[in-house]
Amino acid sequence: MQQPNVLPVDMKVLMNHIYEYQKGVRRMVLFTLNRKYEEFAIRRLESQNISYIVQPVGSDRLNLYFGREECLNAIRMIVTRPLNLLTPEEDFMLGTMLGYDICAQCERYCERKNRCNRQCNGHCDNQCKNAS
CATH class of the missing domain: 3.30.2190.10 (PG1857-like)
Incomplete structure (x- = not known):
């Protein structure tokens, strides 16, 4: 069969x-x-x-x-570049374009930006690979 x-x-x-x-x-x-x-x-x-x-x-x-x-x-x-190397701003734009929950995107952006600020003195230019 x-x-x-x-x-x-x-x-x-x-x-x-x-x-x-x-x-x-x-x-x-x-x-x-x-x-x-x-x-x-x-x-x-x-x-x-x-x-x-x-x-x-x-x-x-x-x-x-x-x-x-x-x-x-x-x-x-x-x-x-690979998604894990996007800046917090690029990640936010992508998530928003994909229609993800805007409040969740805002929270994610703030978390990633704060992490990047701590690790890279605010220069989130994909040098902060651990910021994702």
């Missing part, structure tokens, strides 16, 4: 993100996935005419940003 093709959980989550994007729930999505699903994910986005950016994360994972072109243009300017 043949088994039906079953999508892995990661791909089901991706499909849900695409659905929410298409319905206008989100303007932009950041989805982290295993490299083995890259081809499937990109094929799916391209078949839906959805713009995207791929950012490697280590040897086996990828960050896949997709959504409105104007959002992705900003991402290209803001996210120019």
Whole structure:
């Protein structure tokens, strides 16, 4: 008896993100996935005419940003290095663009900025790798 093709959980989550994007729930999505699903994910986005950016994360994972072109243009300017090296300001902008809870983003920003101020005398220019 043949088994039906079953999508892995990661791909089901991706499909849900695409659905929410298409319905206008989100303007932009950041989805982290295993490299083995890259081809499937990109094929799916391209078949839906959805713009995207791929950012490697280590040897086996990828960050896949997709959504409105104007959002992705900003991402290209803001996210120019690994996420853990973003300044508190860049991290705040990214979280806000992704639609994360604004109060939680404000708390996170203040915590990261205060940590950076203690470690780097206020110069949070991604030299404070422990500030994330």
